[in-house]
Amino acid sequence: MNIIIPMAGMGKRMRPHTLTTAKPLIPIAGKPIVQRLVEDIIATSNEKVEEIAFVIGPSFGKEVEKHLCEVAASLGAKGKICYQETPLGTAHAILCAAESLKGNVFIAFADTLFKATFSIDASKDAIVWTQKVADPSAFGVVKLNGANEIEAFVEKPKEFVSDLAIIGVYYFRDGEFLRQQLQRLIDNNIVQKGEYQITDAMDHMLQNGTKFYTDQVEEWLDCGNKDATVYTNQRILEIKNGKETLQAASAKIENSIIIQPCFIGENVVVRNSVVGPHVSLEAGVEVIDSRIENSMILTDTVVKNVQLENSLLGKNVTYIEKPKQLSLGDFSTQL
Incomplete structure (x- = not known):
């Protein structure tokens, strides 16, 4: 055939x-x-x-x-x-x-x-x-x-x-x-x-x-x-979870939580972060001080101090948010 x-x-x-x-x-x-x-x-x-x-x-x-x-x-x-x-x-x-x-x-x-x-x-x-x-x-x-x-x-x-x-x-x-x-x-x-x-x-x-x-x-x-692609990634992770190896042995997970199902590629670094569910981190990605769910991050991208959902970041992206300094009085609401 x-x-x-x-x-x-x-x-x-x-x-x-x-x-x-x-x-x-x-x-x-x-x-x-x-x-x-x-x-x-x-x-x-x-x-x-x-x-x-x-x-x-x-x-x-x-x-x-x-x-x-x-x-x-x-x-x-x-x-x-x-x-x-x-x-x-x-x-x-x-x-x-x-x-x-x-x-x-x-x-x-x-x-x-x-x-x-x-x-x-x-x-x-x-x-x-x-x-x-x-x-x-x-x-x-x-x-x-x-x-x-x-x-x-x-x-x-x-x-x-x-x-x-x-x-x-x-x-x-x-x-x-x-x-x-x-x-x-x-x-x-x-x-x-x-x-x-x-x-x-x-x-x-x-x-x-x-x-x-x-x-x-x-x-x-x-x-x-x-x-549609982020949703497809979610469903493939659910379908392949337990059927494929979805975390590379070379990945470094430090002081972090991975909520399955996720794909963690070669030489990925996750530090002080919560990742998942339904996240794909391709080879060489670094995630630091962040919270990411239902997202795709492609090779050699760095994210720091961010909160992401339903997102797709391409290759070799650097996305860093500066920590905020706040002074809020009693009974304040900030949205």
């Missing part, structure tokens, strides 16, 4: 954090988003993963490309770098990895993590993973028939047809056929709002006999903006 990870987007909703780091490489509980995504995919499959194709922008740089290939190698697969020069939609992004569209193919967009216990049924023509949502009008959804097969894909329905939202995770048994259908969109300039969409390719496949099924994930975790 091959895995294709389209991840060429600029991550504008995550700025300023994506000005220097590609969004899929932002760490969640100690591992880049894209690494956690690929690990979760591999855990659902009994098929051997031969190749992982990462579709990136040409400006990502050689260091990012090297890191992605190392992620693939660590999972026993060959890493392949493909480029999307211009963002022209989901179908176009996948087609940029045309050489990997062969045999069994799993596709997942790299701004989504999920919690699931399913196993991929490789005998099915195609599977589209979904999540029940309260307001389906904001999503592409699938409509099922009586045999629990997908009979239609509906983009942002104004009237209710289904509450099963497409989360951007797909399996196809015949990668070559999918490639033909994606190329058909390009050749015939079939676009929606100026972009080539995978749902148009799947709809044509459906009309020509491909049987589509859906599996639901237990939880769909978005990494689209700061608040």
Whole structure:
């Protein structure tokens, strides 16, 4: 089986954090988003993963490309770098990895993590993973028939047809056929709002006999903006607590309290502080005289005399608050 990870987007909703780091490489509980995504995919499959194709922008740089290939190698697969020069939609992004569209193919967009216990049924023509949502009008959804097969894909329905939202995770048994259908969109300039969409390719496949099924994930975790990413970090910490080593042996915890679950990376120093719950401190972070909860602090950042919650601090940040001097009279209130 091959895995294709389209991840060429600029991550504008995550700025300023994506000005220097590609969004899929932002760490969640100690591992880049894209690494956690690929690990979760591999855990659902009994098929051997031969190749992982990462579709990136040409400006990502050689260091990012090297890191992605190392992620693939660590999972026993060959890493392949493909480029999307211009963002022209989901179908176009996948087609940029045309050489990997062969045999069994799993596709997942790299701004989504999920919690699931399913196993991929490789005998099915195609599977589209979904999540029940309260307001389906904001999503592409699938409509099922009586045999629990997908009979239609509906983009942002104004009237209710289904509450099963497409989360951007797909399996196809015949990668070559999918490639033909994606190329058909390009050749015939079939676009929606100026972009080539995978749902148009799947709809044509459906009309020509491909049987589509859906599996639901237990939880769909978005990494689209700061608040969503901090929440995803919280949930991953809860899910992985007790299943992964979340505190490095080299971390120094001095006169401090760590309220689990937290991730404490290599060479982190925590002194005279209370950290947690739901905090990730990446390698080299220093936390001094502070109180931090439900936050992410990236590598080599220093915080001192601060109180943080629902926060995301980037790499190599120095954030120091001066201790306050106060003189308050009796019965005073300062908010």
